[in-house]
Amino acid sequence: MKRNIVFIACIAILLTMAGCKKYTDLTPKGSLVVETANDYYELVSYPNRAYIITNFQYLVDDMWIKESNFIGVTPNINTVHFSFNVSIDRVSMITISNFYERAYLYINRWNTIISLVDGSKGDDNLKALAKAEAKVLRAFDHFLLINVYAKAYNAATAATDGGICIMDKYDLEAQPVKSTVAQVYDFIQKDLDEALPHLQAQPADPYHPSLAFAWALKAKVHLFKKEITQAKQACEKSLSYNNKIFDLVNYTTVQGGPNVLPIIAPNNPEVLSYMYVQGYNETNFGYTWLISPELRELFGNNDARFNMFFNTTSASFLDIGSNAAYYNVPYTKFFYPTVGLKTTEVYLMQAECLAREGDLAGAMAVVNKLREKRIISGTITLQIPATKKETMDIIINERRKELFLGFNRFMDLKRLNTEPEYAKTVVRKYPIVNKTVPQQTYTLLPTSRLYIIPFPLNVLKKNPNLTLNTDEKLPF
Template sequence: MKNILKYLLILPVIFTLSCNKYTDIVPTGALLVQSTQDFYDLVSLPNRGYPINNFQYLVDDMWMKESNVIGINKNIDIINFTFDEAESRTDRLTSSSFYNQAYKYINRWNTIISLVDDSKGDASLKALAKAEAKIFRAYDHFLLVNTYAKSYDPATAATDGGICLMEKYDLEAVPVKSTVKDAYDLIQRDIDEAIPFLQVQPVDVYHPGLAYAWAFKAKVHLFRREYAQAREAAIKSLSYNDKLFDMVEYTKQGGPTVLLVPAANNPEVLSHQYMTGYTEMSFGYQYIISPELRTLFGTNDARFNLFFNTTNASFLDIGSGTAYHSVAYTRFFYPTVGMKIPETFLILAEAYARENKLTDAIATLNKLRVKRITSGTVNLAVPATIKETMDLVINERRKELLFGFNRFFDLKRFNTEADYAKTVIRKFPLVNKTVPQQTYTLKPNSRLYIIPFAQDVMKKNLALTLNTDEIINYR
């Protein structure tokens, strides 16, 4: 293994790795990695993307323009949008950009973790490089297990089928599928091993710092229903960074048409990652929110009023009650799949609510709402029950954590609890009168919530099995 330290080629990986050995000859396109600083620099990966197209419409918050559904041959978007369990998703998922990207990143992190100790450089920088790579490896495994497996359920996680875990850089490895519990155990171990070596202020926005690490730790505990640990980790994260962007004041200043807030100027961002790339919100017309979410925002929420359009007939159906994101990334950087400080507040609020600390939960929500609600009821009253408080937390999560993975993951985890499970009902079309309106239903236990592994992955790892009851007809 040490022989590859002189010249290292960072390659995309789709589950089984080539058995070819690296040599001391520099291949075309190789990346020179010799020193500890070189390995540390590998952690920085601008424009890191996680496409959500395999599941973006399996939620109650997103919508499709009617002309993109009516009269169009079925594709994965239409199957998901109409909650169609009769159609074969596996026939259409010949490959998955999200899956392949996530494992390519994991291969990158494993390269650093496995090889940096043999490089020439300062021991403390080696430890920092490994720690940052472990946090990112944990994050990628977290995204994968929550997409391709059941949500974590303490009663079944030890037997629920998970994902393949990649824990080291090994050209000859043939990964074996884990359970959901195995995946979460690795994720938590990576986080806990990384935190003691991370910095309060990372070298740049593409390196993880302690506020991000503790926020992510809080999120993992929340998903595992370890609420006391989630609360403690969220408080720790906020002790490093609790800055919220004041959208109420921003509204008074004229918003994104007057005052630009590029990525470097948004103090809420804990990790710069994207669905497709840093320019993605320049194409915000692709992200139409549902009438249900539009109604949930109300009329005095800056999160809606600053960034959404309801009147452009080119990008939405007038009369449908929908809206689309209309502000370019150059005018306001809108985080989608990375973590941001408002999520830490929301994790803390939920942890308090779960522990029946309802006053603390609502006080935490109100710290966020005072920066978001421009008039009317800003401070919420404390409800009488955990369920009522949780409903308020869930509503704030829907309004704050738009696009990306969050609502999809939330529906999955809440659906494992009777009090919070939701049957999503979608009536469509809302405007077109030439076709009959139909009602589409997504039940809490629908197999659609588990995305099947794509065909290219299954072909390369014959030991890998689906976590749904679908059948693959290989193309």
Template sequence: MKNIFTILLPLFLLTVSSCEEYTDITPKGALVIDQASQFHEMVSLPGRGYPINNFQYLSDDQWMKESNVIGKTPNIDIINFTFNENVDRVSLMTGSSFYNQSYTYINRWNTIISLVDDSKGDADTKRLAKAEAKIYRAYDHFLLVNTYAKGYDPQTAASDGGICIMNKFDLESQPSKSTVAQVYDFIQKDIEEALPYLQEKPLDVYHPSLAFAYAFKAKVHLFKREIASAKAAAEKSLSYNNQIFDLVAYSAQGGPSVVAVPAANNVEVLSYMYMIGYNEMNFVSNYVISPELRNLFGANDARFNLFFNTTNTNNLDIGANTAYWATQYTRFFYPTVGMKTTEVYLMLAECYARDNKLKEAIDILNTLRAKRILAGGTVELTVPATRKETMELVVNERRRELLLGFNRFFDLKRLNTETEYAKTITRVFPIVNKTVPQQTYTLQPNSRLYIVPFPLTALTKNPKLTLNTDEKVPF
């Protein structure tokens, strides 16, 4: 076979339907890639989407409008919102955009990793392309394992069912499911192999920077409770980018109605990824925050006061004390499923708290709050007497700062593996409607609902893929 790689890239998203597309004949309209620089450019993928609709209402930060629940046939949203463990989730999960898209991205990264060494060009570019693809491959596996498996527990991770690791380009592969520990080992191996070759300032913002890579490394260590390593990686990330966007000063300027902050102008952003796409923040009426989270913000938090709506009757039940993000992405870009510098600060604060360095943890929170809390609010938190109380302050700050996306769902799962920090969620519903009985719904820390079932499309295609809960497949 000639040394030619034929890759179809409609809309910049790699989709390959069969192995026959790697041939000696270039299909009409295809893009021939045989240069290392071209493989490197393929890492850039604007518009990467990670929908959260399979699990968003399991978070205590999210809420549903009452008319979308009462009298409706239960769908996955209602099942999750009412914490109903008695309904057959598996049959409802016929497909999953998140699952499909994540593995499509992994296929893209594997294509680059597998083929770049045989391309034309210098060795440094090949190493860079491979390193960037490995960081993103690790990131996608991280999102998948934290969605479809139990949160990492050092006591059980070696036996807990995980996901299928895809470490090579193979369209016919039916891999066996790995354990949670094996997936994390794979993720960390990719990270460590990539770090020596990544750049502080990559080709464009859709390529991973060293600041992002070390932030991600810190996150993986934190989820594994490898606190010293998480702390070191967080500090390394902040050595490349430690900027915090000053929302207090921004509020004094008039906020998003006066001063637009598009994506390129938000200095906190470490990675540009989305729940849906560039303009997702135009549609966050679908992402109503809970009364609990709204109360957590208080009256003088710029994160709430600048961006949320509490009065729109089309999107909210007035009187339920809920709210939704009401700021267009062109007026203020807010990262959801990617990473940003403030998450790194919060990870560092958690590391200090877990290491019983309570003052250091609170000092970091206060550094962030100085650029978040408006006049009249409490900027300076006092140092609690215990680690548990300090951790509660850190976790609450994470809830206020890391909105939407995966963060709260993943945090609940990982913290629920620790008795000291596990949370039983209670949800009283409805609040406004008086025509149906009000009920209290409860989600226990060990509920199987936290482990999202694999979609039926994946289960039917790969007999080796089995559920990570005791639920039954309909075949």
């Protein structure tokens, strides 16, 4: 008897209901039946996929909080992380996590396709394509989860470091056992390697993963494992499919910028995948999410990425005099991606690989290629530094400026903190403007357990197989 997945009302119910029927022989009125290869292929495309990072967004040196949202406020996970407070019970505070739940709900969607598409009607090549695309997205979601809820990959300890639960089949009631960091990375790489031979250079729409995206993700996985040769090769493969850099300098000085020529999602040619940290209108969260004075200073005065998009003068959203800033260009005028991969990150990964291999000239050539499209005036082409450390510092700072907001800086700090040469002790002095309370210095050490986010309490209670990856205590 034919088994069809039935989504009552719409496909999105799969991502919002924990108890939908898995299989049925009867199709209720108004249901959407997924039974052909094309149905499964279309199921891969999910235009409004979002990853809300409110549980860990302030564990970086790039983000800031308006003083009235911190001073005198009852402690919450944002204030705890912003002040780098290791003495408060975070586990009890993180009762739920939109980030965690959405990532696994998306994984269930990909697992549905991977598990059932072969039994559908239709072209075998389309089935292989749907399965391959779903595996790429499953790899992406596992990559996000492992880099939030576990230690950064360290070859010396990854085989024993606690990781996350690998979900490799559709099962809403599963209580999987936690895998190690090494096992999760092996799973991610296996999915990518199996998918790559079947992917397309130009998918049906930008919500289907392309070859450029898959190779970029593979490069990022290798880079995070410090497998530099493989990462560099993957960068080159990705750029062979898409090497475009959106020229912000020309856009600002010649075309008039977003007020004259809107660039909305998905019309930015350097974007390799459209997913969001907040939603389709994600850059508008900048009205309440500020960048720090440190990052503001790093941009300088002639960077199109700052001059075009950020505001430092609105007392409604920031403290005047703090030197913080907020993103203020509506998404209807310009969409700046903060979560999905884009070509500029691939270029910066390529530059990092070259620098790590000692090719400082090659690394700086890549960096300067990007800067030509970002720096409006002044020093555009940087000289080749004398040391690898100086070159790496330039690349790391370019990553901060190019990949602002989102979760990239959080993940970069974690991975770089495994290397003494690049580890950073984050120090912030706060408040800057308010004089009614004493200014304090807050410090986040490279080895801080805060970098490992506790699993949400509701999940810990449901799955006894899931244990914390830090020395924090369960409140039950």
